[in-house]
Structure formats: structure tokens, C-alpha cells
Amino acid sequence: MRRVRSFFGGIYPKDAKKSTASTPIQTLSAPETLVVPLLQHVGVEAQPVVAKGDEVLKGQLLADAGSAISAPVHSPVSGKVLAIEPRAHQSGHSVTAIVIENDGNDTWVEKSGHPDPVQLDAKTIIERIREAGIVGMGGAGFPTALKLVPPPGITPDYLIINGCECEPYSTSDDRIMVEYPEDIILGAQLMAKASGARKIIIAIEDNKPEAYASLKAKAGAIEIVLVPTRYPAGGEKQLIQYVTRREVPSGGMPYQAGAIVQNVATARAVALALRDGEPAISRVVTVIGDPIAQPGNYLVPVGMTLDDLIQATGGFTQTPGKVVIGGAMMGEAQFDLQTPITKMSGGVLALSEAESHTPDSEPCIRCARCVDVCPAQLLPLRLEAFGMNERFDDAREFGALDCIECGSCNYICPAKRPLLQYIRFAKMEIIARENKPN
């Protein structure tokens, strides 16, 4: 078996983190109106438990989990519910949101923290994490409580705390590691206890020496692993491969490789929820890119629109061509600035008009750079052709469903082909066909 401590493929994009990597986190005051989407996670929308006109307190439950795969949503401020209606969402679809008028008082609900939450039993920890509405804050948004509970009888070997932050332009995780190492360690210990994981490993890309030193000073017996700086080192499957030398089975879950992966921001949210009794109502967001007047890392209430956020940080210095929520490799381009920040939005990236241009694609010259960089060891050029020609059975045979959509193939292609778009198309068609009862 392969025993090399590495992961397949990968690319070296310019990291573009310089303007914010050493900018301390600044807290932004909440705007007058907040738009709190009921979908800030993978799964189904949360169900509102408040109505239009209700007065709500900061941290009060606005909507509870809508089904098994869902997460509760809380009020980021105290104030009044103005509306419950569809609003712009970072996914590009419109999603029901609870619109809140901020009364400016920041009146909290009664917080139920615990001075030493590690004393709590596993079941209580998981319940508190669920109630606090914590989801994967690395961007995927999978409800954290669900991820911590593997099927009965399975005890994960590793809890991997993901501090890689391999996305170009993203520094929010880096700053959290530098400024709040105790919170991350506490969150990690709580999640290890909750899941029964035998060993905690914190993984950091080796371009973040300050974050490493900060965590190392507080880590005690917890192992910290430096991962080579190569995108997508922070991809869940790649990180598991690097740290454990195991692979997640095709179509399977990380626990099947004996591992659970949680992001550093998620770990901190767990600490805040259990120790301080604060649900997931704010997060650190990197606001960055050439058109941004004051790039930085900001603590932002969930529900703050991009418009308010960018104004609060000093606005644009030039007209942006594209505004992305997330990172440059996997983030989602937004239609306008009315989209709110959610628990999943780690970064806001504004690109200049020149950077936003999508290049024209040329014929594939079969240089196979896409094959060389694919971390899933797929043949992206073949999958693209299968997608284009609607040969979905072949696409499935060639592993389209194993694509993690990291975009490395698209990034590297000298002919500027839309490889990932056609692979996504093939994946969607394959999944749609398999779900359709014949």
C-alpha cells in the first residue's frame, strides 16, 4: 500500500493573503437591518418559531432545525422581526430569511454557559452544539452535531482540526488561530469528548508560522501537524489522506476512514457555545481584494448584507467586476450586494473588472495538466468531454461523483476550458437520474 505522507495532485496559486494575514480581527457593529437566512447549512431550511412583529433578543432562537439534517438559527441582535420572506442568498437562489430591525441595545437572552464545559458528558455536549446552531464554518456548512455522531459502534481514531485555510485570499481562520488559540483547543477537546475520538490533531499549512506558534503554546498534549502549502490541502479528503495515510472510501463518509474533520472556526464556535452560552450568530470574515478600501478580518454578525459590510469597512476604491463569498477557488460569485453573511461565509472577495473576465476557451491540447493536479486522481479532460457529449454513464464510470469540485483542473488548464462546469453538470445529471424512480 501507498505509505507516502502526502495527497494527490494539487496546485500552487498565488496565495494573495498578504494584505490581511497580519491584520487583527476588528469587531464591526451590527447594521440597522439584518437579513438572517433560514438556510445557513447543508440540509433543509430551519422552521421559524417567531412571527412578523415579534420582539427578539440577541441570541434568541429564531428558527429551529427543520429535519434531521438542518440547524437552528438565532438572532444576531436584539430588535423586531420586520418580515419573513425570500431574500438573496449566497447560493444564488432566494431563500426565506427573517429580517430583523436592530434596536441597537444588544440585549442578550439569558446565557447558559458552563465554567468548565469539559466536565459535561458527551450527550450534553452534542445537544448544546446542536442547540447553538453550529455548522461547518470552513464553508461546507454541514451541521456539526451530526458530524460528531458516527453510527453506533464506531469510534473515530482521529479528530482533525482543520486550520489549513488553503484558499487564496482567505485569512480569517489564520487570525482566529493567532488570536484565540485557547478557544480552539477547548472546542477541540469538547468535540473529541463528544465524538469519542481517540486523538486530536490540529493541521495547519506551513505558510502560517504565527498560527502554529500560537496554538503550539497552548496545545499541551495535542499534536499539531504542519501540512505542505498546496491547494487543496484543506480539502477534507486530502487532509485525512495526509494526516492518517488513509482514504475515505468512494461515496463514503470520513468516519469510515476513522476520522472526523472540523474547521478551526467551528472549534471556536463550540467553545463559545458551551463555555459562554453564545450561539452561532457571528463569525470572522476576511474582506479582501483590490477594489476593497480597507482589507481586513472582521467579526461580523450573521445577517449583515454585503452592502452594509463593505460600507462599514470603507467601501470600494474602484468598481468591482465580481464579488465572491468564500475563496477564489471555491467561492460563489454574487448577483448583487444584498446577499447576507451566513455562518458559512468565511470571506468576501472583490475582484477588479480585469480579474473578473472569464477567458475564452480554446481546443484541448491534451497536455494533461488537469490530470496531474487532480487530487481525486480523475481524468478531468475525459470527464469534461463526457459531460459535454452527455455521456453520463461514462462520466460515472470515470468517477465524476468522486470529484470534490476544488477547481484545480480549471485553474491549471492552459486552454482555459470550463472543465469543472461540465463535470458539475455530469454529476448533477447522474444524481438526478439515480434519484428518479423508473
Add this chain to the structure above:
Amino acid sequence: MDDLKLIVAPSPHMRDKDTTKKMMFGVLVALLPVLAASIYFYRFDAVRLVLLSAGAAVATEAIFQRLRKQPIRIGDGSALVTGFLLGLIVPPTLPSWMVILGAAFAIAIGKQVFGGLGQNPFNPALVGRAILTVSFSTAMTAWTRPFDAITAATPLAIGEAGARIPDLFFGSVAGSLGETSALAILLGGIYLFYRGYLDYRVPVGIFASVIAVSLFTGQDVFFHLLSGSLLFGAVFMATDPVTSPITKAGRWIFGIGIGLIIMLIRTWGSYPEGVTYAILLMNAVTPLINRWTRPRIYGQGVKTSE
């Protein structure tokens, strides 16, 4: 900011700076030492043949794209590369009309009839050379000595006694315009490798199997490595991305296969040289090699750890 018009496009929002055009012009830059050596040895004939070949290749490409009602893409440099390559692998005495015909065939039959850039199974420049060789076998084997243009046989035709290794290395032997100077070819190869345009597996595979067969059959290793079209073929022809395998394992097989066929032809065949046919034959099996060497996908065939 109500009137802000934002571009919405799927991720990723970053692209590598390299382009097809840069790759093609990178190959042309890598050919500069070879071109310089051929001009040094063969003077005006080198300029004449390379320019005519390049011009004919580009013109044929433009005509075919026009006939096929496609956008004219001659600016991408791919036809120019084919033209340069063909011009450098013909004898210095070849009549002008023959090289023009060869370049036109290389693009028309070698590339455009399959659908243009990226679709051709065979290396177009080698298709051009093969067509010229079978059509005009006398002109295509009319070798002359460098500098004085006196008719001479190539070292491969004479055998191991035919040339000193230093002459083969620097290129002062009879042969095709760009194929005689090992030094110039290696400089180009190093440049291509440095720019990331050449997968070392292909040339190394070729050299390894040529060395192995030479040693096994008691022949002079350096003579085989440095003579004929071997180096030029290994560096500039076999590494053509379009016609070589897309997998790393496949590129090893491809290179080793080329080396074996070259030695088979050179040692036991009726031709003195076999690089052209070795590469074309391995081009033909490239789709099969790709099929045999599909990488194991992450997570497939993996057992659960529990």
C-alpha cells in the same frame, strides 16, 4: 451601489497565467538553439526550408479553418510549431516545393482532417516527414556534409565507425537540418523541462530502453543516443502533448515503447533509422495506453478502517 453590475460565473475565480499560445511559443523558443545550429551548419538552406515549411503550415491551417467555417486560430502558434519541426527534420538539399508539400500535408492530413488542434492521433510533423519519405525517397535521403554541402552518408548508414562522438554531440555530421547537434537539442529540452512543457518520463523512457537494448546487443550506447533523429524525436516529437498519453504511467510505457521500436528497426530492420515510425506507432497505441493506465481514483477500492 444600486447600479453595480457584477459578473456572475462559477468557481474557480482564479486562473493560471499559462496559455496554449505561451506553450506553443515556448516550444519555438526551445527550438532556437537548434535553428541556430542548423543555420550555422547549412546556412541559407536552413533558413529556406524552415521558413517555407512554417509558412506553408500556417497557410494550410488558415485555409482549412476557413473551409471548415471555424474561427481562424493560426495565432495560437500550433501550426507554426508543426512547420518549424518539419522544416528541421528534412535534408538540407530538399527542393523547396517538396517541403511546402510536406508541410501542407502535415497540417491537412496530419491534423485538420481529424478535427484540428488536439484531435489528431499522430504527430503532424512526423506525418509530413513520413509522406515525404515514401513519396520522394531519394530527395529525402540525399544527405550532405555540413559547411561544404558535399554529398555524404549519415553516420547511421555507415555504422559505428562513421562518426566520432564529439562530432555527433556538436552536430558536424551529415543529417537532417536540426537533428545533428545533440548540444542544441539538449539546450532546448532543458528549457522545455524548466518551463514545465516537457514530461521527463517520455525522453527518459526512450533513452533508458535505447541504452538497455544497446548494452544487451553489444552496440555503442553513445552512438545510438546521439545519432540520427533520436534526440530530436525524444525531446520535440514524442513529447507532443496531443499525441502522447495523458497518464504518468502511460508516458513511461510510451517512451520505453518508442525506444524499443527504434532499436528494433535500427538493429534488425531494413532502414538505418526508425525514430519517425517508432513515434508514429506509439502514437497509434496511445488511446490504448490511456485505457490501461487509468489512475486509481481516490477512495476507490479502499476498505473501511473499522
